[in-house]
Amino acid sequence: MAFIIDALSWACLILGSFLGISGAIGIFSFKEFYSRVQAASVTDTLCVFFIMLGLILQAGFTLISVKLILAVFLLWLTGPLATHALVRSAYLTGLKPKLSITRKEAAKRGQS
């Protein structure tokens, strides 16, 4: 039983690390600010969740687990707020995103 929980928590930690590294690669390889925000958002949500889940599985039913759950809750609550504030102030101060042509517009251009 202990072995299964250990294996599960290791899997969670590895998955979380993988997600974190993918987010880091995303933040490095995307060409533009608004796209990088999305890559950072990956590490803010599931990476946090899986690493904390791995730690919770290790800790079991203790106060430590409660604190870990609280940490996930706090990060998930403050993460989107900070992201929204960041993107909003970037947009309002005039940083324009590079947009692709949508399918509808492409169809319109094809017709005309």
Added chain:
Amino acid sequence: MPYRYLLIIGLTIFWLLLSGYWTNPLILALGAASVALATWMAMRIEKKYAFKDKGVAMLLRQHTFWPWIFTEIIKSNISVLKCIWMPKTYPISPIIRQLKMQPQSRIARTLYANSITLTPGTVSVEVRDQEVLVYALLEEAMEDLEGGEMGKRVHKLEGDN
């Protein structure tokens, strides 16, 4: 005023869980003082921006919303991961668009905009009265949002006014 009592109960539980010392009278007294101070400050804020009890009712109604938003987060995480690792086969198609908001009350609109930002791939850029400006990394994500599933679910949380 049930909101005040809920706040006191919640803060007390919060303090007890975080401190872990449940028998030391000095620490318990400090905790009571902190709870009183925090409640007093929250009451002062409430005088200015009157909260309704609706928020509490919403929290109780959220049992189907949280699992749903969690599956959405996993799905959108996978789609963004594809864009990161295989940019050739899954090219990004950034798009920005103004969306109408179905939720009416202030707290529901906050929750909606927060949910949009929390799911990777979409981020709410600016919130005006009944509209939200959304940036999406993928056109499909924007189409999902325009489908209004998330808006409907948040709207349902509000219940009947």
Added chain:
Amino acid sequence: MFAVTCLAILVVMGIALARAFIGPTIYDRILAVNMFGTKTVLFIAVYGFLTERPEFLDIALIYALINFVGVIVVLKFVERYPPSSAHSDE
């Protein structure tokens, strides 16, 4: 196992720092610093387990809050006094 996770988080933090150094816009830097802060919270938590001192979690919780407040304050400042080179691509 915790050591591997620690290492991975350190790598992520390093890349985030690199992005903070290159920029190019000031918002990229703030984004990177925000991500760095989130990863610091995770790192403190995992490090607490690695050294078997889970009291570190309290520090992680406080750090999460301070990181959030710090980012908001910096954003407020940048929004009010935009640096002249805020949107240059270089």
